[in-house]
Amino acid sequence: MTRALILDTETTGLDPATGDRVLEVAAIEVVNLMPTGRSFHRLINPERDVPPEAAKVHGFTAAMLADKPLFPAILPELLGFLGNDPVIAHNAPFDFNFLDHEFDRANTPRIDRSRMVDTLVMAKKRFPGLPNSLDALCRRFGIDLSARTTHNALLDVQLLGQVYLELMGGKQPGLALATTLGGSRSGVVATSGPAIRRPRPIVPRAEDLERHAAFLGKLKDPLWAVMDGASLDGAPPAAP
Structure with a gap:
């Protein structure tokens, strides 16, 4: 059994080094490439404002998040859900960088980068020179995007789960x-x-075998008369 987690975060901006924070974390479990139905999803109070340009992307404002738990409060449950299995994300270094900063604030060891699987890198290898955003990949694979009006982390991991399956070989x-x-x-x-x-x-009829034998009789040393050391009708091959 191969278990992995597909993860996404939403944030107040693009750079945790300048004070941007995580405000949503979602992950789903996949076993042997298929979602199991188990998921983790938490909204988080980022302890700062949410710039209008960020709110346009994911739809969350500081007022909407004011009563949500702080990141350290959700961390034990997140770690329990992730376990020690691979963590898959689209443009994974972005999410891991934000998580690194949140883990550091909580004095908790970071997730080892050896567990990181980046579907953006996978997509670029498969489709070099083409757009490889999550939206572009969903359209390329015929995955329904109608519900994706904003960047919601839980919806995004569900879509990425379908994309990951396609990148790994398709729906088998x-x-x-x-x-x-x-x-x-x-x-x-x-x-x-x-x-x-x-x-x-496929079992041939007797008349089909007779017609086939008559046809072979008109040929000189027909190769079709011998297959794996025996003739097609089951008799041993003729001596050379």
């Missing part, structure tokens, strides 16, 4: 193909795990 596990492809006639059985395809062997 656990899909209900039996329903979408027409039930048992498709040869696919829906299960609680990966879909299982029933074998559908």
